[in-house]
Every structure is written in structure tokens, then in C-alpha cells.
Amino acid sequence: MTSAEPAPPRRPLRLAEMTTVEAADAVTSSPVVILPAGAFEQHGPGMPMATDTVRAESVVDLVAAELAGRAVIGPAIPVGVSPHHLAFAGTVTLSTTTFAAVVREYVDSLHRHGWRKILVVTGHGGNNATLGTVAQDLLVTRPDIQFAWTPLTALAPDAVADMRVSEVHGHSGEAETAQMLHLAPHLVHTDRLTPGSTATAELDPLSRLSRRGHPALTVGYDRLSANGVLGDPRRATAAAGQAIVDTAVSRIVAFVKEWLDA
Template sequence: MSTHAPASPSPAATRPPLRLAEMTTIEAAAAVTASPVVILPAGAFEQHGPGMPLATDTIRAEGVAERVAAGLGGRVVIGPPVPVGVSPHHLAFAGTVTLTTTTLAAVIREYVESLYRHGWRKILVVTGHGGNNATLTTVAQDLLTTHPDLQFAWTPVTPLASDVVSGMGVSEVHGHSGEAETAQMLHLAPHLVHGDRLVPGTTATDQLDPLSRLARHGSHPALAVRYDRLSENGVLGDPRSATPADGEAIVDAVVARVTAFVKEWLDV
């Protein structure tokens, strides 16, 4: 069960989100049929600059999962969160805890195996942390072979609302702990944002060294670098310009797009 204060469901929600953690085993058995889609919120435990908490990515994933589940009338149940992800690129910053890709893959597979054993065949991972993406892709491919009757899907959060983010007037360099993530946190968990500590990080390409510029370029082979090389304070962008309204717009867009997918998925 999440240790964070639950985010308020959207006004359009018809009932509170169903959480597997709050059910008895009898209720869980019934939910296999009544709620055939399980959403697993996945995040990270890593630095988010001087102004936001280590659990930022998990909080955002949980916020989306809760709103999707609340809006689907009990047809979806929220499973156990995955609160630690793949974050070795943030280890130069205090408090960061990471799993290896192998460990995260094992955790996701074993969550899925347990749920599969009880009868669920549709599982969706909502990840607030981009560092989990490669592992989730690998797990999805492996499950096609090991569990051919299982339907496993995953989605990031912020990239689903890239059109909304681009309309926010973000910095040339933006992303981690920047405008979009800060806006989401101001909407979902404002009590955890230290507004007086929100400071810009790397905001322009000319602030990056040659290797970092190469790593940030998107039209050639991928290159991994540590975040302390990309930004002295771990921030990409200028979080000072973020607003709760922007955060609400991002979250609403993500929730609408995930919900539309799940509604169609329930019918196939």
C-alpha cells in the first residue's frame, strides 16, 4: 500500500479507486472477474533537486493510477506499487536508492507471476520514471514467450502529455525535476514541494559539456551519462515557472489517454 497521502479522485469519478492492498483474500478472488485489469504504479527513489521529494516519480505514477481506476467504475484494481526503480545515474546525489535492471525485471515478473496465478490476464504498469522503460520493454518481450495468454502493457507518464508540456514554455533543456514534473507535484502533492528551494538547473544546450550534449541529442545512438554531469543540482529546466494548473492539465491529459486505452482493452 502506498505510504503517500492518496490523491483526490477526479470530479468525474463515480467511485473511489479499488486497491488490492485494501481487500481481503475473498474480495481479491472476486476482483479477478469484476476488475480484470491490474494497474501497477512504478516509480523511483531518487533525487529530484533541492525542492522535491525522492518519491516524486512514484507519487506521480500513483496519482495517475488512482484517477484511472476511479474513473472506470470498479473495472480496474490498483496492485502493489514498485517504489524503487533503475536510478544508477542519480547515485551522486544523497538519498538515491536504485535497483539493477536485472532486479527490477525480476520484481516485475514476480509481481506478474503472482497476479497471473490468481487469474488476472491484463496487467498495466504506469511508470513515472523513464529509467524503468528499457527494463519494462524487456519484461514485455519475455512475457510473450513465458505467458502467451497474458496481456502486459506499460506506459510512461509525462511523455503521454508531450503536447501539453510543449505548450508550457519550457526551457530549451528540460525534463528531470523541471517544469513538467514540478507542475505535476504542485497538483498532486503540493505539501511535499519546497517552493523556496525551487531553483533552475541546466536550461540551455550551451551549458552542457560536449559529452553531455551528445547524450542529450536524440538523432543518433543513445549514450548514457550520470545526472551530476548533466546538471550540478540534478535539475533539468526551471521549476520556478511551474504552476498547479499546468500540473493538472498534464495529469488530466495522461489520465484521459490511459483511460481511453484501458476502456478499449477491456473489450478485447
């Protein structure tokens, strides 16, 4: 390689690709394990069931590559907490109890081998409440574990604000579609992207209440939108998706680097 040639891209470390001997060494050399978590749920007429898992795994790959061997990618959690999408064909869900058990048992296994810092990156907002509960429980059951978790899109509100989003936006809308156009465009049926609910006036009174935040009210997505989409995915661009992804990656990397030095 000459000085004029660019350096080859760094490859993320994956526990799945290691031998048991390499894994034992990684406990010391790669003290952070990152677990991508997603969902198996409808994403409207234009995007796949695995949208949230694809986004989480892609972001985790980028984060681990940036950390240059200081973190290792653990097994993904490809099915999440999605009962609010069950009215739409293809959706598969875990109960909150089962999802929590899966996360805890992943953590227990990794703890047994010596890892003490574990980060879950979730592409699905429906997993958030359970991850918060697991984090609280681990303070008692595994006090030597440092367990962190983060959503994706919520890490980049400034990048989302730069998009031309609808008054009502979110699931399968502008921001998620943009990320998929950047990360996995071959999985997006651009000819099938159609708007869902885009304005508060389109929602019934109960759905409007559910969008206010607090007090919190949970309703099924079939009540919020006839096609399961919040927003207008036709407005999404790959460039906007890259901005969201790059922002999320940089903020997760910055967190982990500070965490490693803490």
C-alpha cells in the first residue's frame, strides 16, 4: 500500500465469527459487548418485517468498526416486543416477560465468561420499556455488570429535524425509511411507499391522546393508521438517512469511548 492509497475499512469484531480461544482473549481486549436488538413487525407496504433489526445490526457494525477492536458484537435479538402491531400480517412478537428473559440470559452467559460492560442498541422503540426494567433488575441481580442501552433514531433528533417530516410521523415514516434507503435500499419497495396518518386531525380522539406522551396511553397501530405508517415515507432520502445514521453512530461511539475510560 502506498501513502496515496486509502486505508482499508476497519472490520467490526463479531463474537459469532470467533473460536472459543479467541473469545476468551476478547474478554480482555474487547471489554464491551454490543447486542443489536430489533423487531419482526409490519413496516407498511414498502418495508420489510426486519426493518428494525436491519437498522440496529447495521449501526452496531459501524460502531464496532469505529471502536477498532475495543468492542465485540454479540448475538442479535431479532424479535422484540410488538403486540401493538399484531393486527398487521406477518408481525411476530415476544411478550415483555420473554424479551426480558432473553436479554437477561444473554447477559448471564456473557457475565459467566468475564464481560462486565454490555450495551444493547435497539432499533425498535417497543423494546425500550423492557430494557429499562432489565437495567433496574440487573442492579440487584448482577451488581458488577454495567448495562447500557440506547434507541437509534432518538439519538439524532437534530438530523430528523432537518428533514421535511409530517406533523404526525414515526413508525415507517420519513426517518425510518430514510435510514433503510441508506443502509439497505434493496429491501425498500420505493414504488409501494405510501403515506399513512400524517396530521393530528386525521386521528380519532383516543389516538390523539396516545400521541401526547404523558399520561401514557398505548393503542394498537391499526387504530393509529390504516396501513401501519405514521408520516409520509415518500419524502425520505438516502442522504437524510445517512445523516441520521452517522449522528447516531458518532454519539454511541463517543459514549463507549468515555465508558471505557470511566
